[in-house]
Structure formats: C-alpha cells, structure tokens
Amino acid sequence: MSNPNQNLWQSAQRDITLIDIPRSISLAQGTDEHPCQDILLSTTPQEEPYPTNEPKSAAARAKLANNTVDAELHEEYAVLLVDALARVKATYTGPWCLPRPFVEAPAGKGKKRKLSPADDDENGETGNAKQNLRPGGDLHHSLPSDLLRHLSEIPSARIHGVDLEEPSRVNGENHTSEQQRDEDAQKWVAISDPKDEAASFNFSIPRGSSFVLGSCWDSTTLHRYVRAQAQELDVPKTFDAILLDPPWPNRSVKRTHKTANSSYATLATLQDVYQLIIGMDLDVLMAENCVVAVWITNKPAVRELVLGEGGLFECWGVELVEEWIWLKTTLHGDPVTPINSTWRKPYEVLLVGRKRRSYLTTAAETPATHVGVKRKVVMSVPDLHSRKPCLKKLIETLVLDSDRYRALEVFARHLVAEWWSWGDECIKFNWEGNWRREELCEEARV
Numbered sequence: 001m002s003n004p005n006q007n008l009w010q011s012a013q014r015d016i017t018l019i020d021i022p023r024s025i026s027l028a029q030g031t032d033e034h035p036c037q038d039i040l041l042s043t044t045p046q047e048e049p050y051p052t053n054e055p056k057s058a059a060a061r062a063k064l065a066n067n068t069v070d071a072e073l074h075e076e077y078a079v080l081l082v083d084a085l086a087r088v089k090a091t092y093t094g095p096w097c098l099p100r101p102f103v104e105a106p107a108g109k110g111k112k113r114k115l116s117p118a119d120d121d122e123n124g125e126t127g128n129a130k131q132n133l134r135p136g137g138d139l140h141h142s143l144p145s146d147l148l149r150h151l152s153e154i155p156s157a158r159i160h161g162v163d164l165e166e167p168s169r170v171n172g173e174n175h176t177s178e179q180q181r182d183e184d185a186q187k188w189v190a191i192s193d194p195k196d197e198a199a200s201f202n203f204s205i206p207r208g209s210s211f212v213l214g215s216c217w218d219s220t221t222l223h224r225y226v227r228a229q230a231q232e233l234d235v236p237k238t239f240d241a242i243l244l245d246p247p248w249p250n251r252s253v254k255r256t257h258k259t260a261n262s263s264y265a266t267l268a269t270l271q272d273v274y275q276l277i278i279g280m281d282l283d284v285l286m287a288e289n290c291v292v293a294v295w296i297t298n299k300p301a302v303r304e305l306v307l308g309e310g311g312l313f314e315c316w317g318v319e320l321v322e323e324w325i326w327l328k329t330t331l332h333g334d335p336v337t338p339i340n341s342t343w344r345k346p347y348e349v350l351l352v353g354r355k356r357r358s359y360l361t362t363a364a365e366t367p368a369t370h371v372g373v374k375r376k377v378v379m380s381v382p383d384l385h386s387r388k389p390c391l392k393k394l395i396e397t398l399v400l401d402s403d404r405y406r407a408l409e410v411f412a413r414h415l416v417a418e419w420w421s422w423g424d425e426c427i428k429f430n431w432e433g434n435w436r437r438e439e440l441c442e443e444a445r446v
C-alpha cells in the first residue's frame with residue numbers, strides 16, 4: 001500500500017494519535033515483511049454528532065451520576081481532549097478516516113422511540129442514536145450465528161500455534177497450501193456450517209498467530225495450549241503484553257442485541273465479570289514488566305473494580321502507568337457527542353498498567369491519586385458497534401523488546417499476526433465475508 005501506516009496523524013510527543021480503525025485491524029493481519037493488502041469492510045462514517053437529550057432536572061442528573069465518569073475525573077479528561085482536538089486541527093488538514101468504499105446496504109430503519117436514562121450504555125451510545133451507529137447494516141448477516149459457538153464446543157476446532165509451513169487441522173481435516181490465498185501473509189481455512197455441511201466459510205489465519213476459540217470461563221484450555229507451544233517451540237510460557245476488553249454489564253446492549261443473529265454478549269453483574277477474569281489466572285501468564293491493558297466503561301464502579309482495593313490490578317501486582325482516552329469523532333473531526341454531555345460521553349478509557357515486583361510499595365505510596373500516570377489521546381471515527389482500534393503498534397512502544405515480545409488479547413474478536421487471541425468470537429472478523437481482496441481495493445488506496 002502506498003500508505004502502510006494506520007496513524008493518520010501523530011504528535012511529535014506521541015501523546016495524541018489519530019487512527020483509522022479498519023486500517024489498524026487490516027494491518028494487524030500482516031507483518032512488516034508480509035503486509036496484508038486487503039481491506040476490512042466498514043460502515044459509513046458518521047458525519048454529524050449524535051442527538052442528545054440532556055436531563056433537565058437535578059433529580060434526573062443525579063440518577064445518572066453512578067453511570068457516568070466521576071465529575072472531577074471528567075473535568076481532567078475534558079481539558080485534555082479539548083486541547084488534543086485543537087492541536088490536531090491546528091496542524092492536520094487531511095481526512096479523519098480513510099475511504100470506506102465497501103459498505104453493505106442498510107438493513108432497514110428501526111422504529112424510533114423516546115430516549116430515556118435507561119438507554120445509556122455508559123460508553124456514549126444510546127437509544128435512537130445507536131441505530132445510526134451501524135448505517136452499513138449487519139456485516140455478518142451471511143455468517144451463521146451459531147457457527148463460532150459450534151466450533152468452540154469441539155476441541156478439534158481449537159486451532160493454535162498455526163505454522164504456515166504446515167497444514168492446519170480444522171474439524172479433523174487437513175487443509176493444504178491449495179487453500180492458502182496468500183502464503184506470504186496469511187492462511188485461509190475452510191470451516192463447514194454445522195447445520196449445512198455443504199456450506200463452508202473461509203477464515204484467515206494471520207502469520208504467526210495463535211488462538212483458542214472458546215469460552216473464557218474455560219481458562220485451563222488456554223493454559224494447556226500455551227504450555228504446549230512453549231515446550232514445542234522453546235518459547236516462554238508468559239506474555240509481555242496482555243490486552244482485555246471485558247464484557248462489562250450493559251443494559252442497552254442487552255436490549256438491542258436480543259436477536260437470533262446477534263452473538264454480542266455481556267455479563268449480568270460486575271461481580272460476574274470480576275469472577276470471570278480472576279478465574280483466568282492471567283497473572284501466571286504475565287512476564288516481569290508485562291504491559292496489562294484493560295478497556296473500561298465510564299461507570300465509576302467499573303474503574304474501581306480494576307484500580308480499587310482488591311481490584312484486578314492489585315490482585316495481579318500491576319501498577320497503573322498510563323491512561324489512553326479514546327475519543328470518537330465524526331468524519332469532520334468533531335466529538336460524536338459534546339464532551340460535557342451528561343448522558344453520553346464521546347470517549348472510552350484504556351487503563352494501561354505494568355507488572356511490578358515492587359507493586360505493594362508503589363501502591364502504598366499512591367493508592368488513590370495515581371500520581372505520575374501519563375495520559376494519551378487516541379482519536380478515530382467509529383466503526384461497527386464495539387469495534388475498537390487495533391492498538392498493536394501503540395502497545396509495541398511500551399514493551400521492552402518490540403522485536404521479540406509475546407502478546408495475548410482476551411475477549412478478542414479478530415486475530416493479530418504474531419499474537420495470541422482468546423475468546424468465543426476471536427475469529428469473527430477473520431471471516432472472508434468481512435474483507436475485499438487487494439485487486440478490488442484500488443479506489444480505497446491513499
């Protein structure tokens with residue numbers, strides 16, 4: 001590609017980055033030596049901010065207090081985001097996202113209804129406006145909703161440690177190089193529909209990637225495969241970076257995804273999420289100085305579950321070192337909602353920590369204020385619901401050896417070259433129906 005960089009713009013200090021979401025994911029399917037040339041299907045970029053109905057009474061605002069970011073913390077974020085937007089617009093005149101030429105026709109307009117506080121999903125998407133977040137329709141309408149679930153239930157379908165020089169095994173069948181669409185960049189494997197054996201679906205397996213397609217409640221399978229790979233390939237049994245995007249409780253998602261074709265799932269309570277993640281024994285997989293990054297919603301209780309006393313970071317011996325605020329913008333560089341919107345904040349936060357032997361001493365010194373924590377801003381035009389920018393290139397700036405590191409993404413929805421991925425949807429966006437071949441993509445080149 002003429003522009004192989006996912007970053008449309010980055011400050012000299014690298015504290016502000018404008019990322020194209022589809023490009024970041026497609027680049028992560030390849031390596032510097034063997035880049036992925038295909039383009040990921042996307043949705044029509046939002047041109048105008050979403051409408052918001054702010055609560056008019058003090059009682060209504062108070063009711064939302066527990067579902068949105070702490071007021072003092074938000075003020076700090078707001079100052080940072082306003083400054084970041086000003087810096088970008090003062091020096092950058094290019095597009096805020098790359099062309100998205102391949103989008104599906106809208107699936108139909110949903111019935112409009114009145115917004116209410118109960119519609120808040122704590123991440124800046126509510127009610128009617130959420131219907132517009134997927135103007136391109138459901139890109140997975142041709143992928144059987146139970147296909148991934150079926151595969152995750154049979155051990156023979158859990159592929160791991162894929163070697164491009166050897167055939168993969170899927171459902172007990174060998175897949176030879178004849179089924180590799182691009183032997184230099186990625187391998188393609190065919191998987192049969194459990195309800196129609198005559199129908200098969202092709203999934204791409206990026207070079208050097210390993211994955212466990214299965215429930216994150218079953219951590220023994222992941223640990224077993226990690227140990228097996230370490231023994232077979234003489235590599236460490238630990239990771240230098242672990243990224244998580246947990247299924248935090250979300251009322252709006254529960255309502256809008258109650259369809260037969262939807263596999264998007266969240267857990268009922270924060271305690272459920274806590275028990276799930278603690279039960280993974282991820283600390284056993286963390287190398288010394290491991291970078292640990294967790295996406296959170298704007299609900300204060302979620303932040304407390306990660307950073308508070310007895311929270312995930314404390315249990316893992318992880319010290320908070322950075323916060324990355326992901327600001328969602330329109331095609332013209334405006335926040336998708338006002339930064340100070342009461343209901344719908346236009347940002348999400350990634351808490352970035354580091355495994356420390358001296359964690360207890362450090363935590364005792366700054367348990368609440370997290371003095372010295374660096375904050376960075378990542379901007380992008382939103383894509384499919386819940387699809388976040390792939391942060392591989394940014395995370396590589398934090399690992400001690402970016403040329404030889406091991407990374408694991410938990411609750412993944414797509415694979416990443418040379419990374420491990422784990423989750424019951426970890427190959428979802430690797431289905432060929434989400435992609436357009438290189439020869440079809442000339443108009444989208446930059």
